[in-house]
Amino acid sequence: MREITYVEALREAIRMAMEKDPSVFVIGEDIGVYGGAFGVTAGLIDQFGKDRIIDTPISEAGIAGACVGAALTGMRPIGEMQFSDFVVLAMEQLTLQAAKVRFMFGGKATVPMVMRLAGGSGTGAAAQHSESLEAWFVHVPGLKVVMPSSPAEAKGLLLASIYDDNPVLFFEHKLLYKTKGPVPEEWYTTPLGKSKVVREGKHLTVVATSIEVVRAQQAAEILSKEGIELEIIDPRTLRPLDMEPIVNSVMKTGKVLIVHEAVKMGGFGGEVAAQIAESRAFGYLDAPIRRLAGLDMPIPYNRNLEAHAVPQVENIVDEARNLVKGVY
Amino acid sequence: MREITYVEALREAIRMAMEKDPSVFVIGEDIGVYGGAFGVTAGLIDQFGKDRIIDTPISEAGIAGACVGAALTGMRPIGEMQFSDFVVLAMEQLTLQAAKVRFMFGGKATVPMVMRLAGGSGTGAAAQHSESLEAWFVHVPGLKVVMPSSPAEAKGLLLASIYDDNPVLFFEHKLLYKTKGPVPEEWYTTPLGKSKVVREGKHLTVVATSIEVVRAQQAAEILSKEGIELEIIDPRTLRPLDMEPIVNSVMKTGKVLIVHEAVKMGGFGGEVAAQIAESRAFGYLDAPIRRLAGLDMPIPYNRNLEAHAVPQVENIVDEARNLVKGVY
Amino acid sequence: MVNSQAEGLIGGVFTREKALDLIDTMLLVRSFEENAEEMFSLGKVHGTMHLSIGQEGVAVGTASALRPRHDYLLNVHRGHGHFLAWGGDVNRMMAEFTGKETGYCRGRGGSMHIADVEANNLGAQGIVGGNMPISVGVGLSIKAHQTDQVALCIFGDGASNEGAFHESLNMASIWKLPVIYLCENNAYGMSMSIKKAINVPHISDRASAYGIPGVTVDGNDVVEVYKAMKLAEEYTRSGNGPYLVEAETYRWKGHSKSDKQAYRTRDEVKEWMSKEPIQRFAKVIGMGEEEVEQRRLTAREKIKKAVEFAESSPEPAVKDILEGVYA
Amino acid sequence: MVNSQAEGLIGGVFTREKALDLIDTMLLVRSFEENAEEMFSLGKVHGTMHLSIGQEGVAVGTASALRPRHDYLLNVHRGHGHFLAWGGDVNRMMAEFTGKETGYCRGRGGSMHIADVEANNLGAQGIVGGNMPISVGVGLSIKAHQTDQVALCIFGDGASNEGAFHESLNMASIWKLPVIYLCENNAYGMSMSIKKAINVPHISDRASAYGIPGVTVDGNDVVEVYKAMKLAEEYTRSGNGPYLVEAETYRWKGHSKSDKQAYRTRDEVKEWMSKEPIQRFAKVIGMGEEEVEQRRLTAREKIKKAVEFAESSPEPAVKDILEGVYA
Numbered sequence A, B: 001m002r003e004i005t006y007v008e009a010l011r012e013a014i015r016m017a018m019e020k021d022p023s024v025f026v027i028g029e030d031i032g033v034y035g036g037a038f039g040v041t042a043g044l045i046d047q048f049g050k051d052r053i054i055d056t057p058i059s060e061a062g063i064a065g066a067c068v069g070a071a072l073t074g075m076r077p078i079g080e081m082q083f084s085d086f087v088v089l090a091m092e093q094l095t096l097q098a099a100k101v102r103f104m105f106g107g108k109a110t111v112p113m114v115m116r117l118a119g120g121s122g123t124g125a126a127a128q129h130s131e132s133l134e135a136w137f138v139h140v141p142g143l144k145v146v147m148p149s150s151p152a153e154a155k156g157l158l159l160a161s162i163y164d165d166n167p168v169l170f171f172e173h174k175l176l177y178k179t180k181g182p183v184p185e186e187w188y189t190t191p192l193g194k195s196k197v198v199r200e201g202k203h204l205t206v207v208a209t210s211i212e213v214v215r216a217q218q219a220a221e222i223l224s225k226e227g228i229e230l231e232i233i234d235p236r237t238l239r240p241l242d243m244e245p246i247v248n249s250v251m252k253t254g255k256v257l258i259v260h261e262a263v264k265m266g267g268f269g270g271e272v273a274a275q276i277a278e279s280r281a282f283g284y285l286d287a288p289i290r291r292l293a294g295l296d297m298p299i300p301y302n303r304n305l306e307a308h309a310v311p312q313v314e315n316i317v318d319e320a321r322n323l324v325k326g327v328y
Numbered sequence C, D: 001m002v003n004s005q006a007e008g009l010i011g012g013v014f015t016r017e018k019a020l021d022l023i024d025t026m027l028l029v030r031s032f033e034e035n036a037e038e039m040f041s042l043g044k045v046h047g048t049m050h051l052s053i054g055q056e057g058v059a060v061g062t063a064s065a066l067r068p069r070h071d072y073l074l075n076v077h078r079g080h081g082h083f084l085a086w087g088g089d090v091n092r093m094m095a096e097f098t099g100k101e102t103g104y105c106r107g108r109g110g111s112m113h114i115a116d117v118e119a120n121n122l123g124a125q126g127i128v129g130g131n132m133p134i135s136v137g138v139g140l141s142i143k144a145h146q147t148d149q150v151a152l153c154i155f156g157d158g159a160s161n162e163g164a165f166h167e168s169l170n171m172a173s174i175w176k177l178p179v180i181y182l183c184e185n186n187a188y189g190m191s192m193s194i195k196k197a198i199n200v201p202h203i204s205d206r207a208s209a210y211g212i213p214g215v216t217v218d219g220n221d222v223v224e225v226y227k228a229m230k231l232a233e234e235y236t237r238s239g240n241g242p243y244l245v246e247a248e249t250y251r252w253k254g255h256s257k258s259d260k261q262a263y264r265t266r267d268e269v270k271e272w273m274s275k276e277p278i279q280r281f282a283k284v285i286g287m288g289e290e291e292v293e294q295r296r297l298t299a300r301e302k303i304k305k306a307v308e309f310a311e312s313s314p315e316p317a318v319k320d321i322l323e324g325v326y327a
């Protein structure tokens, strides 16, 4: 199969949806001739014009509100937060309006919108441009939270998100943008709310998200040579969360390591750990549930510190090996 | 000891700090002659004048920014979000500025501010005025998160928060405002980062926050008559979180129930559950870790639905009884 | 154009039939609010509410100039009057106010979130200024669908200090969106006098920051409100972009359920009561005290029936509690 | 008052000594930026940066009218020039830019967050408009401490469309806070032309929405910037409240590291390059090409030393990684 980058896969999904459906449009900062800060929308303005690829002033609340209002009245907007951090300026529209309006109106309104957000560290952008904020939205009923880790899923999950009738927060990762992988050329959707077993193994279940799925796979390769086989599961959709494959895996391996880039304290991993501890897998656990996640700090500028602030391949290797060997 | 309400205790703390220290001031909507939406600041403007009890336009980002800027330059501001929900409009200042500025500046700035927030459901204020959002801030390094459950702690924790050199998010609960309890008249601080064993028991550890501490105590009374003794722990400070008493208690009881009003998915309870599952208490658990928390929905207007959306005394009783009896 | 001299028309603009309709709607709003206050004080309603007594002129004057159900309404928290003027059904509204399953929002929303999406009424707002960014999206949607609709976005004086006001008016302006921004200036945002909250004489003065028209009008004069809104409507509906109308009015009651009103004087309230919109409009149309009272009784009767409807309606079933969170 | 006719003073305002100082600072800024660009292209710097080449006139004209270190500075992301004009040490600045332990922020902040809190320089901003609400608090603090300080809050044209702009200017106005708002209008917010982003001729036109003075000045003319800032300073420092100055200028380089600049023409860039602030000021003070070049070499020498300082400085130690999160 043809290989394309994560950025290209996202762009292809947007293009396909826009070609098929006049109700889809994109709105955000510098998404027109500039093509988006990370190039996702490059060239789309030439094809669809400035009324469907809408460059905005620097007004994040306005961007989010534009999506909510358009979604409420028959459109399927795709908004962009240039860096996911800036979503702090759009929280009201996303969490008090988009997420709640359907319920508040007795189920009589729909808000089919997607907000794409470029998240994560690793580019030296420092504390205000490198956060991983998905956990906030996992805590908000009415929203869906999607986090693709590969090009193929970037396309399939984005198309599914655009056609979902609920507001979807779609977290991309800056370091994934240039990663390549096989992506079918035709239209397809990857269902929301389905976890995926990315790699099968028997010694340890690893639940990872976004860039950490890629790192976990690299760690698995290394450990495989030592005879340790990781089973890697990528939830892909964090809300709703499909725990079934995770629980089944833990029942098989008896051990689990949860890995994400976001700060550990209060992060998504806590929810996964809690759901495992509440589940029928509890009795099968033969080691404590472990989380490997971002240090308790903002992302530093210095490249070396930055790399140390979030889980890298070698950290996953160490942690996984220890867990399997009973060192904890 | 004299009994006063939670509101009076908060007001007393503010008054004492302001009398002692000219760098303390209060800023928020309708906190002057109106006395605050819940009466916390009633009368303070008469004593301290409008330059220290500052009524603002309806500008939540401005209020938060006013606190950050003043704190950076030698003041100890106390901001108020009239309803905790409105903090969605102040997220940038609180999480990207207040929380990070010290770190970003290499440890060379301090931001000694308190943001008070009136949270929780139970007053028929519906989905946009009833949220419990503390978990978001638990996920933000650089912040502290405090949640008092009694009048005495409201006073002691507020004084400690005002004198802490870090930004503190101080979550009050609307239904606690009128609760009464013994409160020492003198100046005292209740240390941040110390969990409290509110009630001792041997059958089940209950970790509860805010209004659910009160409900858990009522549940404990009921269960005590059945011979079931709950040990209730109130973390009081959610960040930093003092797990020691919780871990010790779970090692004693072997069972734990975590109770909070906020939505379960992605809530603070997940963090507590995960830390227990990671801790040395793991091997002592003889039942799955359970969480009892808000349903996965916005808060409804209808009174009956509203009550059903969050844990009530009878829910705690049922859940605790089942857990102790091994029914799960 | 509005022909203010049109022969035989009341105030130059309304047929007698229309004028009677407006007075009846104002009386219905007044009765709804009085009843709401009473129910509240009797403990029959849980939660809070924001009464619009004294502000009825803005609601009926505005709706009469637009095309309710065709145009979009983005309502404000103090929105009972606008809801009724937009043609809302008083029974289902009362049912929502009392949290019943037959209410517009199945009892999930209540006073602050009452909506009638089918009638393009996108609901009241619990968040001050929260409907303003949404109005940008509605405007974009109208443009994309190429209809001749406009969106009416209503907010209070206090809301004009939210960042959302600024971002929204700017976006609406640069894209020439068909949105009419109606600022209902009732002199206070809760306890905050608008005189302390801003440093310009009129909120409409802020229109110039976005290069859009802004006018201030006497909100207690139904005819003036109608005329101003009609100008705004014509401007906006013909594709010229947004328009800001500030209607000066006053709320007689406290901000919400528990307000000691220490921030204003009784005299000020009295003075504004003398500028009451209903009696004023009655004079314009030459309606006597007696007829007004008669019509008031009719309005009260409707409200009574609405209360009966609401009271006999079922509570939402707890088993359905999670319905409506997701589509 | 500024006496623009003052005898013997350059442009009526600067002593020769001061003028030389200003030109040297502009050259230092220019050299810093050129070097930054080079380091970046050589892969010696991680992350991003926002170069101010072409905008040096705003930085030095502004700082020269205020009291750096005494007054507060709330800097913008494109802030290298302001940092140096405010008296920042170029060695420690370069060390921060390259993420070293000897940097102002111990390598934790980098270009976008460089600060010198001891010098009342409260740092650059990664968030467009993020310093504006903070300026309100600094203003309140100055009032509470009853000093004669002012706060200088710098932001770009693009920032003027953030809600934070609106809330902050309004609050500063109603409380008469000693804050000077300096909008550095370089014609674009990233790729967005200010002409598309707002619907009024000048950003300073927005001052009227808050009842405060607003002026627009040629930002490439150091003397004009100085004069405008001096008027602003006198107004603000004497307790009259905030003041908005818009300085029109242009950035020569792309927005940040990777910008193809498809949103503007080469001609436009060229035209603005002809309005270059350094040469222009050199003419005003009668400095020949040769002397400018000489001084440029001196500036480059300083930058070279700064690079040496930075390169010989230690990396932050990983063991200290958690330091500075909490007080």
Ligand SMILES: Cc1ncc(C[n+]2csc(CCOP(=O)(O)OP(=O)(O)O)c2C)c(N)n1
Residues within 6 Å of the ligand: B029, B058, B060, B082, B086, B089, C050, C077, C078, C126, C127, C128, C129, C155, C156, C157, C158, C159, C160, C186, C188, C189, C190, C255
């Ligand atoms: C973002 C936000 N801040 C504060 C509030 C609390 N609040 C509700 S109404 C109100 C006053 C609003 O004033 P105005 O906009 O003038 O409308 P009015 O109530 O006078 O009709 C306040 C402060 C809120 N609901 N939302």
Ligand SMILES: Cc1ncc(C[n+]2csc(CCOP(=O)(O)OP(=O)(O)O)c2C)c(N)n1
Residues within 6 Å of the ligand: A029, A058, A060, A082, A086, A089, D050, D077, D078, D126, D127, D128, D129, D155, D156, D157, D158, D159, D160, D186, D188, D189, D190, D255
């Ligand atoms: C809240 C926020 N939105 C968007 C960005 C991304 N961004 C950084 S600088 C910039 C352009 C800012 O334009 P302007 O204010 O005119 O300043 P300039 O870069 O032209 O100096 C943008 C969009 C950001 N850092 N913060």
Ligand SMILES: [Mg+2]
Residues within 6 Å of the ligand: C156, C157, C158, C184, C185, C186, C187, C188, C189, C190
């Ligand atoms: Mg008002």
Ligand SMILES: [Mg+2]
Residues within 6 Å of the ligand: D156, D157, D158, D184, D185, D186, D187, D188, D189, D190
């Ligand atoms: Mg700019």
